[in-house]
Amino acid sequence: MRVHLVCVTVGVAALVAVGGTAPVAGAVPGPEADLAYHGSAAMVSGRVDVRFTPRNHGPAAVPDATVRLRWSEPLANRQVLPGGCARSGVRVVLCRVGALAADDVGEPVELLVRLRGVPSEVLLDIDTVWSGGAVDRNRHNDRQRVLVLDTGDAYFF
Template identity: 80%
Template sequence: MRVLAGCVAAAIWVGGVAPAAGAVEVPEADLAYHGAAAMSEGRVDVRFTPRNHGPSAVPDASVRLRWSEPLANRQVLPAGCARAGARALLCRVGGLAADEVGEAVELRVRLRGVPSEVLLEIDTVWSGGVVDRNRANDRQRVLVLDTGDAYYF
Protein backbone atom coordinates (compact mmCIF):
# COMPACT_ATOMS: atom_id res chain seq x y z
CA MET A 1 0.00 0.00 0.00
CA ARG A 2 2.87 2.39 0.86
CA VAL A 3 4.53 1.69 -2.48
CA LEU A 4 1.31 2.56 -4.36
CA ALA A 5 0.83 5.77 -2.35
CA GLY A 6 4.45 6.77 -3.06
CA CYS A 7 3.98 6.18 -6.81
CA VAL A 8 0.80 8.27 -6.88
CA ALA A 9 2.51 11.10 -4.96
CA ALA A 10 5.49 10.99 -7.34
CA ALA A 11 3.21 11.06 -10.38
CA ILE A 12 1.32 14.08 -9.03
CA TRP A 13 4.55 15.88 -8.15
CA VAL A 14 6.14 15.24 -11.54
CA GLY A 15 2.95 16.15 -13.43
CA GLY A 16 2.66 19.47 -11.62
CA VAL A 17 6.28 20.58 -12.12
CA ALA A 18 7.40 19.66 -15.61
CA PRO A 19 6.05 18.05 -18.76
CA ALA A 20 6.76 14.37 -19.26
CA ALA A 21 9.95 13.46 -21.09
CA GLY A 22 9.47 13.64 -24.85
CA ALA A 23 6.31 15.77 -24.59
CA VAL A 24 5.97 18.34 -27.36
CA GLU A 25 4.87 21.83 -26.39
CA VAL A 26 2.24 23.08 -28.85
CA PRO A 27 2.33 26.80 -29.67
CA GLU A 28 -0.78 28.79 -28.77
CA ALA A 29 -2.39 31.74 -30.56
CA ASP A 30 -5.70 33.59 -30.36
CA LEU A 31 -7.29 34.12 -33.78
CA ALA A 32 -10.20 36.52 -34.28
CA TYR A 33 -12.27 37.65 -37.25
CA HIS A 34 -14.21 40.90 -37.41
CA GLY A 35 -16.01 42.44 -40.34
CA ALA A 36 -19.37 43.01 -41.95
CA ALA A 37 -21.86 41.35 -44.29
CA ALA A 38 -24.62 42.89 -46.39
CA MET A 39 -27.27 41.22 -48.54
CA SER A 40 -29.33 42.54 -51.42
CA GLU A 41 -31.46 40.49 -53.84
CA GLY A 42 -29.69 37.20 -53.12
CA ARG A 43 -26.14 38.60 -53.24
CA VAL A 44 -24.12 38.64 -50.03
CA ASP A 45 -21.04 40.85 -49.71
CA VAL A 46 -18.68 39.80 -46.93
CA ARG A 47 -15.57 41.58 -45.72
CA PHE A 48 -13.57 40.51 -42.66
CA THR A 49 -10.11 41.00 -41.23
CA PRO A 50 -8.23 38.26 -39.38
CA ARG A 51 -6.17 39.07 -36.29
CA ASN A 52 -3.79 37.00 -34.20
CA HIS A 53 -3.72 38.17 -30.57
CA GLY A 54 -0.78 35.82 -29.90
CA PRO A 55 1.28 34.81 -28.08
CA SER A 56 2.64 32.63 -30.95
CA ALA A 57 2.70 33.21 -34.68
CA VAL A 58 0.35 31.21 -36.93
CA PRO A 59 2.18 29.84 -40.00
CA ASP A 60 -1.02 29.51 -42.05
CA ALA A 61 -4.75 29.66 -41.38
CA SER A 62 -8.01 29.01 -43.20
CA VAL A 63 -11.61 29.85 -42.36
CA ARG A 64 -14.92 28.27 -43.28
CA LEU A 65 -17.87 30.47 -44.19
CA ARG A 66 -21.25 28.72 -43.97
CA TRP A 67 -24.64 30.08 -44.98
CA SER A 68 -28.04 28.86 -43.84
CA GLU A 69 -29.19 29.02 -47.47
CA PRO A 70 -27.56 27.14 -50.36
CA LEU A 71 -25.18 29.00 -52.65
CA ALA A 72 -25.88 29.37 -56.35
CA ASN A 73 -24.03 26.79 -58.43
CA ARG A 74 -21.82 29.32 -60.23
CA GLN A 75 -19.66 31.63 -58.13
CA VAL A 76 -16.80 33.99 -58.88
CA LEU A 77 -14.54 33.62 -55.85
CA PRO A 78 -11.38 35.49 -54.92
CA ALA A 79 -8.01 33.72 -55.01
CA GLY A 80 -7.59 31.53 -51.96
CA CYS A 81 -11.30 30.67 -51.65
CA ALA A 82 -12.99 27.44 -52.79
CA ARG A 83 -16.39 25.76 -52.51
CA ALA A 84 -16.79 23.26 -49.68
CA GLY A 85 -20.31 22.01 -50.29
CA ALA A 86 -23.70 23.46 -51.14
CA ARG A 87 -23.59 26.06 -48.34
CA ALA A 88 -19.92 26.61 -47.53
CA LEU A 89 -16.63 28.07 -48.68
CA LEU A 90 -13.08 27.71 -47.40
CA CYS A 91 -10.81 30.75 -47.60
CA ARG A 92 -7.10 30.93 -46.88
CA VAL A 93 -6.15 33.67 -44.43
CA GLY A 94 -2.41 33.00 -44.57
CA GLY A 95 0.24 33.37 -41.91
CA LEU A 96 -0.11 35.82 -39.04
CA ALA A 97 2.60 36.99 -36.66
CA ALA A 98 1.63 37.42 -33.00
CA ASP A 99 -0.32 40.66 -32.42
CA GLU A 100 -0.75 41.15 -36.16
CA VAL A 101 -3.74 42.11 -38.29
CA GLY A 102 -3.87 40.19 -41.56
CA GLU A 103 -5.07 41.06 -45.02
CA ALA A 104 -8.79 41.72 -45.35
CA VAL A 105 -10.80 39.02 -47.11
CA GLU A 106 -13.54 40.32 -49.40
CA LEU A 107 -15.99 38.27 -51.39
CA ARG A 108 -19.45 38.28 -52.92
CA VAL A 109 -21.55 35.16 -53.14
CA ARG A 110 -24.83 34.55 -54.81
CA LEU A 111 -27.47 32.51 -53.02
CA ARG A 112 -29.97 30.24 -54.74
CA GLY A 113 -33.14 32.26 -54.77
CA VAL A 114 -33.74 35.51 -52.94
CA PRO A 115 -34.20 34.80 -49.22
CA SER A 116 -35.23 37.60 -46.86
CA GLU A 117 -32.43 36.65 -44.44
CA VAL A 118 -29.41 34.39 -44.14
CA LEU A 119 -27.32 33.26 -41.19
CA LEU A 120 -23.57 33.46 -41.87
CA GLU A 121 -21.14 31.49 -39.67
CA ILE A 122 -17.36 31.94 -39.81
CA ASP A 123 -14.87 29.73 -37.99
CA THR A 124 -11.24 28.61 -38.17
CA VAL A 125 -10.70 25.21 -39.79
CA TRP A 126 -6.90 25.26 -40.01
CA SER A 127 -4.34 27.11 -37.92
CA GLY A 128 -1.08 25.50 -38.99
CA GLY A 129 -0.84 23.29 -35.91
CA VAL A 130 -1.21 26.18 -33.45
CA VAL A 131 -3.79 25.74 -30.65
CA ASP A 132 -6.44 28.42 -30.05
CA ARG A 133 -7.88 27.97 -26.57
CA ASN A 134 -10.16 31.04 -26.88
CA ARG A 135 -12.59 29.86 -29.56
CA ALA A 136 -15.15 32.58 -28.70
CA ASN A 137 -13.69 35.19 -31.07
CA ASP A 138 -12.78 32.99 -34.03
CA ARG A 139 -16.34 31.69 -34.35
CA GLN A 140 -18.69 34.37 -35.57
CA ARG A 141 -22.40 34.22 -36.38
CA VAL A 142 -24.30 37.06 -37.98
CA LEU A 143 -27.88 37.27 -39.21
CA VAL A 144 -27.94 39.24 -42.46
CA LEU A 145 -31.26 40.68 -43.63
CA ASP A 146 -32.03 41.51 -47.26
CA THR A 147 -31.90 45.26 -46.63
CA GLY A 148 -28.56 46.20 -48.20
CA ASP A 149 -27.43 47.33 -44.74
CA ALA A 150 -24.12 46.17 -43.25
CA TYR A 151 -24.34 43.80 -40.30
CA TYR A 152 -21.16 43.75 -38.21
CA PHE A 153 -19.47 40.88 -36.40
Protein backbone atom coordinates in the same frame (compact mmCIF):
# COMPACT_ATOMS: atom_id res chain seq x y z
CA MET B 1 -6.56 -7.42 -22.07
CA ARG B 2 -3.02 -8.47 -21.22
CA VAL B 3 -2.04 -8.59 -24.91
CA HIS B 4 -3.42 -5.06 -25.37
CA LEU B 5 -1.27 -3.71 -22.54
CA VAL B 6 1.82 -5.38 -23.98
CA CYS B 7 1.12 -3.85 -27.42
CA VAL B 8 0.74 -0.37 -25.97
CA THR B 9 3.98 -0.72 -24.02
CA VAL B 10 5.85 -2.01 -27.06
CA GLY B 11 4.37 0.78 -29.22
CA VAL B 12 5.50 3.52 -26.81
CA ALA B 13 8.93 1.90 -26.44
CA ALA B 14 9.33 1.76 -30.24
CA LEU B 15 8.33 5.43 -30.52
CA VAL B 16 10.94 6.45 -27.96
CA ALA B 17 13.58 4.20 -29.56
CA VAL B 18 13.28 5.98 -32.94
CA GLY B 19 13.70 9.41 -31.39
CA GLY B 20 10.08 10.26 -30.65
CA THR B 21 8.48 10.96 -27.33
CA ALA B 22 5.66 9.29 -25.56
CA PRO B 23 2.49 11.40 -25.32
CA VAL B 24 2.13 13.35 -22.08
CA ALA B 25 -1.31 13.78 -20.55
CA GLY B 26 -2.50 17.39 -20.84
CA ALA B 27 0.30 18.39 -23.23
CA VAL B 28 -0.47 21.19 -25.68
CA PRO B 29 0.09 19.92 -29.24
CA GLY B 30 1.38 23.23 -30.65
CA PRO B 31 2.10 26.89 -29.90
CA GLU B 32 -0.80 28.95 -28.60
CA ALA B 33 -2.31 31.69 -30.76
CA ASP B 34 -5.57 33.63 -30.60
CA LEU B 35 -7.24 34.15 -33.98
CA ALA B 36 -10.11 36.58 -34.44
CA TYR B 37 -12.21 37.75 -37.39
CA HIS B 38 -13.98 41.09 -37.49
CA GLY B 39 -15.87 42.60 -40.38
CA SER B 40 -19.29 43.01 -41.92
CA ALA B 41 -21.84 41.30 -44.14
CA ALA B 42 -24.62 42.87 -46.21
CA MET B 43 -27.24 41.27 -48.45
CA VAL B 44 -29.26 42.60 -51.39
CA SER B 45 -31.45 40.37 -53.59
CA GLY B 46 -29.66 37.13 -52.71
CA ARG B 47 -26.12 38.53 -53.02
CA VAL B 48 -24.08 38.57 -49.82
CA ASP B 49 -21.07 40.88 -49.57
CA VAL B 50 -18.71 39.69 -46.81
CA ARG B 51 -15.62 41.62 -45.70
CA PHE B 52 -13.47 40.74 -42.73
CA THR B 53 -9.96 41.12 -41.41
CA PRO B 54 -8.18 38.29 -39.59
CA ARG B 55 -6.09 39.05 -36.52
CA ASN B 56 -3.77 37.01 -34.35
CA HIS B 57 -3.66 38.22 -30.75
CA GLY B 58 -0.76 35.82 -30.05
CA PRO B 59 1.27 34.94 -28.13
CA ALA B 60 2.66 32.75 -30.96
CA ALA B 61 2.63 33.24 -34.72
CA VAL B 62 0.32 31.19 -36.95
CA PRO B 63 2.18 29.68 -39.93
CA ASP B 64 -1.00 29.39 -42.01
CA ALA B 65 -4.74 29.59 -41.40
CA THR B 66 -7.97 28.82 -43.22
CA VAL B 67 -11.39 30.19 -42.36
CA ARG B 68 -14.74 28.54 -43.16
CA LEU B 69 -17.84 30.54 -44.11
CA ARG B 70 -21.14 28.63 -43.86
CA TRP B 71 -24.51 29.98 -44.93
CA SER B 72 -27.90 28.74 -43.75
CA GLU B 73 -29.10 28.91 -47.37
CA PRO B 74 -27.53 27.07 -50.30
CA LEU B 75 -25.20 28.99 -52.59
CA ALA B 76 -25.94 29.39 -56.29
CA ASN B 77 -24.15 26.77 -58.40
CA ARG B 78 -21.82 29.27 -60.07
CA GLN B 79 -19.68 31.57 -57.96
CA VAL B 80 -16.85 33.95 -58.75
CA LEU B 81 -14.62 33.76 -55.69
CA PRO B 82 -11.42 35.67 -54.95
CA GLY B 83 -8.02 33.96 -55.05
CA GLY B 84 -7.43 31.88 -51.96
CA CYS B 85 -11.13 30.99 -51.62
CA ALA B 86 -12.78 27.78 -52.81
CA ARG B 87 -16.19 26.24 -52.56
CA SER B 88 -16.29 23.29 -50.17
CA GLY B 89 -19.96 22.33 -50.24
CA VAL B 90 -23.47 23.46 -51.07
CA ARG B 91 -23.34 26.10 -48.31
CA VAL B 92 -19.59 26.38 -47.57
CA VAL B 93 -16.64 28.43 -48.80
CA LEU B 94 -13.10 28.10 -47.43
CA CYS B 95 -10.67 31.03 -47.60
CA ARG B 96 -6.95 30.93 -46.91
CA VAL B 97 -5.93 33.60 -44.43
CA GLY B 98 -2.22 32.80 -44.63
CA ALA B 99 0.48 33.33 -42.04
CA LEU B 100 -0.16 35.73 -39.16
CA ALA B 101 2.55 37.01 -36.84
CA ALA B 102 1.71 37.40 -33.16
CA ASP B 103 -0.20 40.64 -32.45
CA ASP B 104 -0.63 41.25 -36.17
CA VAL B 105 -3.46 41.92 -38.59
CA GLY B 106 -3.74 39.91 -41.79
CA GLU B 107 -4.87 40.90 -45.26
CA PRO B 108 -8.59 41.71 -45.54
CA VAL B 109 -10.77 39.04 -47.13
CA GLU B 110 -13.58 40.26 -49.39
CA LEU B 111 -16.03 38.07 -51.24
CA LEU B 112 -19.42 38.36 -52.87
CA VAL B 113 -21.51 35.19 -53.01
CA ARG B 114 -24.84 34.54 -54.65
CA LEU B 115 -27.46 32.47 -52.86
CA ARG B 116 -29.94 30.19 -54.63
CA GLY B 117 -33.03 32.32 -54.73
CA VAL B 118 -33.71 35.50 -52.82
CA PRO B 119 -34.18 34.77 -49.10
CA SER B 120 -35.21 37.55 -46.74
CA GLU B 121 -32.41 36.58 -44.33
CA VAL B 122 -29.39 34.31 -44.07
CA LEU B 123 -27.35 33.12 -41.12
CA LEU B 124 -23.58 33.25 -41.69
CA ASP B 125 -21.17 31.24 -39.52
CA ILE B 126 -17.43 31.98 -39.67
CA ASP B 127 -14.80 29.86 -37.95
CA THR B 128 -11.21 28.67 -38.20
CA VAL B 129 -10.74 25.21 -39.70
CA TRP B 130 -6.93 25.21 -39.97
CA SER B 131 -4.37 27.10 -37.94
CA GLY B 132 -1.12 25.50 -39.06
CA GLY B 133 -0.77 23.52 -35.83
CA ALA B 134 -1.29 26.50 -33.50
CA VAL B 135 -3.76 25.98 -30.67
CA ASP B 136 -6.46 28.58 -30.03
CA ARG B 137 -7.84 28.24 -26.50
CA ASN B 138 -10.08 31.32 -26.89
CA ARG B 139 -12.56 30.07 -29.50
CA HIS B 140 -15.06 32.87 -28.79
CA ASN B 141 -13.54 35.44 -31.16
CA ASP B 142 -12.68 33.16 -34.08
CA ARG B 143 -16.24 31.84 -34.28
CA GLN B 144 -18.75 34.39 -35.47
CA ARG B 145 -22.46 34.02 -36.21
CA VAL B 146 -24.22 36.83 -38.05
CA LEU B 147 -27.85 37.17 -39.06
CA VAL B 148 -27.90 39.14 -42.32
CA LEU B 149 -31.21 40.60 -43.49
CA ASP B 150 -31.96 41.48 -47.11
CA THR B 151 -31.92 45.21 -46.44
CA GLY B 152 -28.57 46.27 -47.89
CA ASP B 153 -27.49 47.29 -44.38
CA ALA B 154 -24.11 46.14 -43.09
CA TYR B 155 -24.19 43.80 -40.12
CA PHE B 156 -20.94 43.92 -38.17
CA PHE B 157 -19.20 41.11 -36.32
